[in-house]
Amino acid sequence: MKAFAYFRAENAVDATKLMNQHHGKYIAGGSNLLDLMKLHLEIPEVLIDISRLPLNDVEETSEGGLKIGAMVLNSELAAHPLVRLRYGVLSRALLAGASGQLRNMATTGGNILQRTRCSYFYAPDSACNKRIKGSGCPALHGLNRMHAILGGSAACIAQHPSDMAVAFMALDAVVVTLCLDGSSRQIPLDDFYRLPGLDPQQETVLQFGELIIHIILPPPPMGIHQYYKVRDRASYAFALVSIASIIDIDDRRIRAIRLAFGGIGTIPWRNKQVEEFLVSAPPCYPIFAQAADILLSGAKGAGENDFKIELTRRLLISTLQKAVSGDHS
Numbered sequence: 001m002k003a004f005a006y007f008r009a010e011n012a013v014d015a016t017k018l019m020n021q022h023h024g025k026y027i028a029g030g031s032n033l034l035d036l037m038k039l040h041l042e043i044p045e046v047l048i049d050i051s052r053l054p055l056n057d058v059e060e061t062s063e064g065g066l067k068i069g070a071m072v073l074n075s076e077l078a079a080h081p082l083v084r085l086r087y088g089v090l091s092r093a094l095l096a097g098a099s100g101q102l103r104n105m106a107t108t109g110g111n112i113l114q115r116t117r118c119s120y121f122y123a124p125d126s127a128c129n130k131r132i133k134g135s136g137c138p139a140l141h142g143l144n145r146m147h148a149i150l151g152g153s154a155a156c157i158a159q160h161p162s163d164m165a166v167a168f169m170a171l172d173a174v175v176v177t178l179c180l181d182g183s184s185r186q187i188p189l190d191d192f193y194r195l196p197g198l199d200p201q202q203e204t205v206l207q208f209g210e211l212i213i214h215i216i217l218p219p220p221p222m223g224i225h226q227y228y229k230v231r232d233r234a235s236y237a238f239a240l241v242s243i244a245s246i247i248d249i250d251d252r253r254i255r256a257i258r259l260a261f262g263g264i265g266t267i268p269w270r271n272k273q274v275e276e277f278l279v280s281a282p283p284c285y286p287i288f289a290q291a292a293d294i295l296l297s298g299a300k301g302a303g304e305n306d307f308k309i310e311l312t313r314r315l316l317i318s319t320l321q322k323a324v325s326g327d328h329s
């Protein structure tokens with residue numbers, strides 16, 4: 001790891017001032033950034049430690065939603081009584097991520113900004129358009145078992161790795177930021193991530209130095225909250241395919257539904273056409289199969305990851321069937 005200067009920020013304004021002065025990199029839990037620094041994939045000359053910012057509360061909003069500080073740890077958020085009671089999909093997604101030790105370090109802001117786990121991205125000697133624009137994407141014809149089947153481009157098919165962001169996507173989360181000029185922005189998570197296109201280095205709409213300070217969740221949607229994650233090991237493994245679903249259902253029809261997917265997209269994946277198709281439809285296999293067709297109509301495998309198309313179809317159908325049968329295990 002290369003030497004760097006280190007500053008600890010006391011509050012959000014202080015952090016952005018330090019960023020304005022030093023043009024460094026924020027570090028929160030460090031569980032992703034330090035790995036990238038050890039591999040020289042990130043070489044910041046200045047680290048601005050934001051882990052002590054007073055942004056570690058989960059508060060109820062006046063609208064009945066939640067305001068989550070960017071420094072709230074993944075373990076604290078998963079265990080928070082309001083999250084467990086009202087946002088089960090979020091608690092389940094968090095507990096499906098990483099390991100207990102990592103969740104004790106990882107922060108809310110850092111989690112949604114973690115980088116892909118594409119093996120070529122992590123191999124300094126390999127070409128990678130995400131690291132060096134125009135250098136190529138060996139994953140397109142190489143080791144791509146973990147890679148995305150939706151949202152990819154000729155430049156990049158790296159999958160987005162976060163579990164929490166998938167639940168946030170289903171919950172219509174809004175990212176609140178503080179910009180370097182002192183202004184604040186509220187960015188719906190739907191608009192937060194950028195598809196790779198020809199410029200996969202740009203992963204979000206954040207500007208340089210923009211600090212995430214909160215995540216706002218609207219009031220919890222009614223219905224059954226589920227998060228299922230298919231992976232190579234039962235724990236401590238990234239998703240091959242995951243699904244966050246919130247379903248309000250009776251015997252005759254689906255009253256309301258939210259669905260988001262992990263492991264299959266270059267960004268946490270939500271396709272509202274699938275939800276629109278399902279709302280008011282009878283909860284039965286042919287309808288679920290048609291929903292899977294809509295979700296996967298643009299899906300494209302690159303060889304080793306072709307199986308994800310069928311796996312996603314099965315996971316979506318079985319999740320909906322479990323909601324109908326009352327099996328939420």
Ligand SMILES: Cc1cc2nc3c(=O)[nH]c(=O)nc-3n(C[C@H](O)[C@H](O)[C@H](O)COP(=O)(O)OP(=O)(O)OC[C@H]3O[C@@H](n4cnc5c(N)ncnc54)[C@H](O)[C@@H]3O)c2cc1C
Pocket residue numbers: 025026027028029030031032033034050070096097098099102105106107108109110111112113114161162163164210211212213236237238239
């Ligand atoms: C072995 C291993 C297994 C894992 N398994 C999973 C898994 O199954 N599921 C999963 O979801 N994750 C998994 N993770 C990833 C882990 O969840 C992330 O590393 C973690 O959430 C990142 O949070 P952090 O606070 O440590 O971020 P950091 O490493 O501190 O920061 C990450 C990035 O975000 C930026 N940043 C951080 N906070 C802010 C902010 N408030 N505003 C602006 N920029 C900010 C930093 O500058 C940096 O670029 C795994 C990690 C490891 C090492």
